[in-house]
Amino acid sequence: MVRFGVNVFLFLAAVVASFTTRAAKLPSSFKRCHKSDPHFDDCLVVNIEGAIRSLKNGAPELGLDSFEPLLISSLIIGEGSGPVNVQQNFKNVKLHGLTGSIVSKHKARLDENILYAESVTPMLRLEADYDMKGRVLLLPIYGEGPCNVTLVNTKINHTLYGEPFERKGRTFLKFVNYTVTLRPDKVQFHFANLFNGDDRLGDEINRVMNDNWDVVFTDVREGYEKSFGLIFKDLANRVFTRVPLKDIFLE
Ligand SMILES: *[C@@H]1O[C@H](CO)[C@@H](O)[C@H](O)[C@H]1NC(C)=O
Numbered sequence: 001m002v003r004f005g006v007n008v009f010l011f012l013a014a015v016v017a018s019f020t021t022r023a024a025k026l027p028s029s030f031k032r033c034h035k036s037d038p039h040f041d042d043c044l045v046v047n048i049e050g051a052i053r054s055l056k057n058g059a060p061e062l063g064l065d066s067f068e069p070l071l072i073s074s075l076i077i078g079e080g081s082g083p084v085n086v087q088q089n090f091k092n093v094k095l096h097g098l099t100g101s102i103v104s105k106h107k108a109r110l111d112e113n114i115l116y117a118e119s120v121t122p123m124l125r126l127e128a129d130y131d132m133k134g135r136v137l138l139l140p141i142y143g144e145g146p147c148n149v150t151l152v153n154t155k156i157n158h159t160l161y162g163e164p165f166e167r168k169g170r171t172f173l174k175f176v177n178y179t180v181t182l183r184p185d186k187v188q189f190h191f192a193n194l195f196n197g198d199d200r201l202g203d204e205i206n207r208v209m210n211d212n213w214d215v216v217f218t219d220v221r222e223g224y225e226k227s228f229g230l231i232f233k234d235l236a237n238r239v240f241t242r243v244p245l246k247d248i249f250l251e
Pocket residue numbers: 127146147148190191192
């Protein structure tokens with residue numbers, strides 16, 4: 001029985017709900033591209049990467065706090081269908097490293113409101129308070145405490161499906177679906193205080209998970225992909241639902 005419970009509540013979720021009546025402007029640190037540019041997609045590769053990097057300092061114009069780290073109040077990665085028979089509950093998540101992402105490819109099909117991008121994030125580290133109880137690789141695992149999950153050199157494919165809408169005579173885009181595929185070169189887990197603080201057993205299971213990171217991560221990868229898709233969709237919508245489309249992609 002496969003069950004991917006995914007629940008993501010962003011720390012700043014209230015911002016998106018409180019639509020201001022006045023349209024917002026892109027921060028001046030975001031460079032824009034002309035749709036008529038024959039190298040429009042290449043232009044976006046450079047400018048999206050620059051925009052993500054500039055979010056290290058947040059973007060008060062858009063009500064965005066710093067992305068370094070990105071704060072997520074709660075995130076649940078459901079059980080896999082293979083060796084991971086445990087639901088991982090994360091709270092007070094700090095996601096480090098997103099602003100170091102390198103965009104390698106971009107393809108816009110603006111007439112269909114679809115954007116596609118490929119990126120690589122050299123070091124993505126999730127620090128959080130976890131709790132879990134179940135089995136990994138047939139071994140019992142339980143505990144709660146601080147943890148680190150580090151994804152090294154993660155290739156990410158992004159597909160964004162938007163729907164245009166009008167507000168006060170201006171056209172905006174809202175992303176209704178943001179699919180993500182994640183392929184890290186390596187994943188490292190560190191769960192502190194496993195088994196009520198039995199360090200010997202805790203170190204042992206951390207070692208077993210890291211020695212077998214590929215099967216462990218692959219089993220729950222879809223949970224991570226769904227979570228990241230929801231997080232990225234929310235972030236993209238904070239920009240696109242507030243800045244008119246013609247001010248993002250120039251004629
Ligand atoms: C997470 O990693 C950082 C950096 O390596 C380290 O300082 C911290 O102690 C780690 N935390 C846990 C809970 O492993």
